[in-house]
Amino acid sequence: MQKMSDKISFSSDYTKGAHPSILKRLAETNFEQIDGYGTDPYCKSAAEKIKKLCDAPDADVFFLVGGTQTNQTIIDMLLKPYEGVVAAQTGHVAAHEAGAIEFSGHKVLTLPSIPGDGDCSEDNRGKKAVYSDQVGKIKATDLKALVDTFYADDNHEHMVFPGAVYISHPTEYGTLYSRKELQEISDVCREYHLPLFLDGARLGYGLMSKRTDVTIQDIAKLVDVFYIGGTKVGALFGEAVVFTKGVPVGHPVPIIKQHGALLAKGWLLGLQFDTLFTDNLYMDISKNAIEMAHLLREGLESKGYQMYIDSPTNQQFIVMDDDKLSQLSEHVRYGFWEKPDESHTVIRLATDWATTKEDIDTLMQYL
Numbered sequence: 001m002q003k004m005s006d007k008i009s010f011s012s013d014y015t016k017g018a019h020p021s022i023l024k025r026l027a028e029t030n031f032e033q034i035d036g037y038g039t040d041p042y043c044k045s046a047a048e049k050i051k052k053l054c055d056a057p058d059a060d061v062f063f064l065v066g067g068t069q070t071n072q073t074i075i076d077m078l079l080k081p082y083e084g085v086v087a088a089q090t091g092h093v094a095a096h097e098a099g100a101i102e103f104s105g106h107k108v109l110t111l112p113s114i115p116g117d118g119d120c121s122e123d124n125r126g127k128k129a130v131y132s133d134q135v136g137k138i139k140a141t142d143l144k145a146l147v148d149t150f151y152a153d154d155n156h157e158h159m160v161f162p163g164a165v166y167i168s169h170p171t172e173y174g175t176l177y178s179r180k181e182l183q184e185i186s187d188v189c190r191e192y193h194l195p196l197f198l199d200g201a202r203l204g205y206g207l208m209s210k211r212t213d214v215t216i217q218d219i220a221k222l223v224d225v226f227y228i229g230g231t232k233v234g235a236l237f238g239e240a241v242v243f244t245k246g247v248p249v250g251h252p253v254p255i256i257k258q259h260g261a262l263l264a265k266g267w268l269l270g271l272q273f274d275t276l277f278t279d280n281l282y283m284d285i286s287k288n289a290i291e292m293a294h295l296l297r298e299g300l301e302s303k304g305y306q307m308y309i310d311s312p313t314n315q316q317f318i319v320m321d322d323d324k325l326s327q328l329s330e331h332v333r334y335g336f337w338e339k340p341d342e343s344h345t346v347i348r349l350a351t352d353w354a355t356t357k358e359d360i361d362t363l364m365q366y367l
Helices: 020-028 041-054 067-078 140-152 179-191 203-207 216-222 252-258 267-276 281-302 322-328 357-366
Strands: 060-064 083-088 108-111 161-168 196-199 225-229 239-243 315-321 335-341 344-350
Touching: 020 267, 041 060, 041 216, 041 239, 041 267, 060 067, 060 252, 060 267, 067 161, 067 196, 067 225, 067 239, 067 252, 108 140, 140 161, 140 179, 161 179, 179 196, 179 216, 203 216, 203 225, 203 281, 267 281, 281 315, 281 357, 315 322, 322 344
Parallel strands: 083 108, 083 161, 161 196, 196 225
Antiparallel strands: 060 239, 225 239, 315 344, 335 344
C-alpha cells in the first residue's frame, strides 16, 4: 500500500508550503531583528500595497494567522453582545468551523443557499452539472425578508438581532457572486445598517476566474470588511484583513489577541503578503490554479464524469461510482463531499497556485 505522501494530492488547496519567492525572502531576512505584533516595516509596506490595489486609501489592514481565527475575530468586532451574523446555511462559519462563532458568544443566523438546477438523480447523471453556478450563495431578497420578519415580530427584543452579514467569495461550492448580486446584497446591508463581511480565503481564485465580473476594487467598494486569503493562495499561512472604511472598534489589537489571531512575529505575515503583492504575484499564481482547473474539468468531461457543481473556480466536484473511487483512492488524495446515494460519492478535486499540467496528466491516468 502506498504511503499518503506517495499519492498525488488534489484534496485541497493548502497541501503545499509557500511560493519560492516567499521562502527566499524569509531566508534573506531570517537574522534581522524586527519589532513584533505587526508594527514592522514589512507589514506596513504590505498594507500600503493592498490599500493601493483596492483603491481604498482609508482602509485599515491587519494580518491574522488563519481563516477560522479571522472569521471569528472579524465577526466579534462587528457584533454587539446580543447580535448574530447572517450567513448561508452552507457558509463556512455555519458548517465547517466547529461552532467557533457560537463559541465566541454569537449565533449564526442561517439563510437557505440558492438551490441548483435539478437534483442528483440517475436521469441527469452524465448530462449537465447537477447544481448550477448559483448554488451556495444567498439572495438579497432572502436577506431583506429575514430582517423585515425579525423587526415585524413584536417579541424581537427577546431574540438574537441580525447584526452583520457574512458571505464568501468563492463560496464553499466554488461558485461566485456577480457584481450585480454583490451590489444587491450591499444595498440591503446599507438599508438596514448591517456591516457586510466577505470571506476571501480563496479570493485570488475568485478574482482570476474566467467567469467573474468582480474586481478587488469592486469588493472594497461594496463591503465593509473582507480578507485576502494567503493560506490557500501561496503563503505558508496567514490572511490579510481589510476594513475598507476603517476598523469599527477603538482598540482592535486586544480583540485580535483574545482570539489567538495575533502573531508575535508578525513580520512573518507582513513579509509574505508584501511578497505576494509585489509584481502582481498573488494574481498570477491564482490564475495558474484557474487554468489548471480548466484543464482538469476538460479532462473529467472527456472521460464522461458527471460534474456535481458548475464551479468556475479551482474546486471541481464530480460524482463517482464507489467501486471506481476505491481504485482511485490507492493513488490519489481527494476531498470527500457527500453521498448522493448508496453507490456514488461526490468528491472535490482542488487545484492550487502550484498545480502543474503534469499533475493533471498524472491524475487523468488514474481516472
